[in-house]
Amino acid sequence: MKALVFEKSGIDNLKLTEYKTPEINSHDVLIKVKMIGVNPVDYITVNSLSVSPIPHIPGVEFAGIVEKVGEHVNSVSPGDRVTIYGRLFDGNCDMCMIGYETLCRNGGRIGVNTNGGMAEYISVEEKYVFKLPEDYSWELGSSMTVAGLTAYHALKEANLRPGETLVVFGASGNTGQFAVQLGKKFGAKVIAISRKSWLKDFGADLIVNYEEAEEKIRDFTKGKMADVVIDSLGEQFWEKGLSILGVKGRIITFGTLTGSEVKINLSKLYNMHQTILGTNRGNRKDFVELLDLCKDCKLKVWRTFSLEEGKEALNSLQDKNRDGRIMIKIY
Template sequence: MYALVFNKNGMENLKYTEYKDPSVNDNEVLIKVRIAGVNLVDYFTVVSMNVNPIPHIPGVEFAGEVIKTGKNVKSVKEGDKVTIYGRIFDGNCDMCMMGYETLCRNGGRIGVNTTGGFAEYVSIEEKYVFKLPENYSWELGSSMTVAALTAYHALKEAQLRLSDTLVVFGASGNTGMFLVQLGKKFGAKVIAVSRKQWLTDFGADMIVGYEDVYEKVKDFTNGKMADVIINSLGKEFWDKSFSVVGVKGKIVTFGTLTGAEIKLNLNQLYNKHISILGTNRGNRKDFLELLDVCRDCKVRTWKKYSLENGIEALNSLSANDRDGRIFIVV
């Protein structure tokens, strides 16, 4: 088969090349990859992360068709359209026992700690493979693993409630577009911090720019400010995030794109009873719920690349005019 492969870190070392066909043991599923979502984690997998195995195929988010199953596999069959739960877990540690596979003490990530989906075929243990509901597009199916699950888990952990006001920074990004849609499904009023007007079609009640977010949120909430803030962008927008959270509000973060080190005003934190919450991906229970909840979710696609041009797809993550998701079509 053909795949994107590297022997050591660095984009200059990523090649489109032939790679050995994956084998299938009794508990595994062989998937013909149809489409893969491109994420920043894929870029960092190539340039800086410790990975396994070497040579390595990246790709943490993908969907495809079942080609073959091991003799013990029961949940899917040949021809099924599937996606994957991307967190590796052992099922035995205290976090797994609590239902938090995403925090498994001995866990990892498919595409980082195992072979990923930037390939024609991939073999994966059955417990990570989930059949897609009817009418799922390939683009939506391949967005469940990271973009949608990260958003859904964050909103659940924040305990977003009916009629809450949710403010999403980076609302047009991979996770942002799902935060907007899922926030509406939770029954919240959603303010998208972005310059992209197409977010109204994704359910945003209001779209505001970064420069006047405080004034707009204050007017929208009659001075109460927001109940839940999602800031997946990091340091550069921390002060703006903190400025719009209301009494007993929550700030949720799962990204540090613009930096990780921030200054915190403890007086404001405790006087307003603000909670700061870190989240990461999601649990298998979340994933099952999400596959049902997100049947009518939308995905905005910016560009699609062939597997042969997958290196260009990764490099395009930094494009200033990026406006939607990037996919590799296999």
């Protein structure tokens, strides 16, 4: 099969090459990959060597068609359209026992600690494979694994309630698009910090730019400010995030693209009963709920590349004109 492979870290070492088509064991599913969502995690993976195996195929988010199943597989059959739950878990540790596969003590990630989906085929254990509901496009289906699940799990962990105000930084980004739409499904009023007017079609009640955020949010909430703030970008937005957080507010972080060192005023934090919440992807139960909940979710795709153009696809994550998701389609 053809696959994007690197042997030494660095994006220039990523090459489309022939790779042995994976074998399947009795509990495995062979998936013919149709669509890959290009994720910042992939960029980090290609630039790192703490991955396995080497040579390595990256790709944490993908969807495809079941090609072949092992003899003990019964939840999917050849021809089914599927996506994957991408956190590796053992099912035996204390975190798995309470349904927190995302925190498995022996965990990892498909595409980082195993080969990923930037290939014509991938073999994964049945427990990671989920049938896509009918209405799902390949683009949307492949976005559930990281973008959709991370947003959904974060909102659940923050206990976002109907009528509350949710503010999303990076609202046009991979997770941001889903945070906005899912926030509406939770019954919240959603404010997107962005310059992209298309977020209105995704349900945003208010779109404000970064500079005016504090003032506009104060007006919108009549001084109460935000109940939940999502800052998936890290350091650069942290101070602003705290400045718009109201009493009993929860600020969520699950990404540090702009840095991870921040300051906190503890007296403000306790006087306002605020919570800082870290989350990381999500659990299998969340994934099943999400697949059902997100049937009518939209996805803004900016550019679609072929597998041959893998390097350009990854590099375009840094493009300043980026306006939505970057996909790799296997034709």
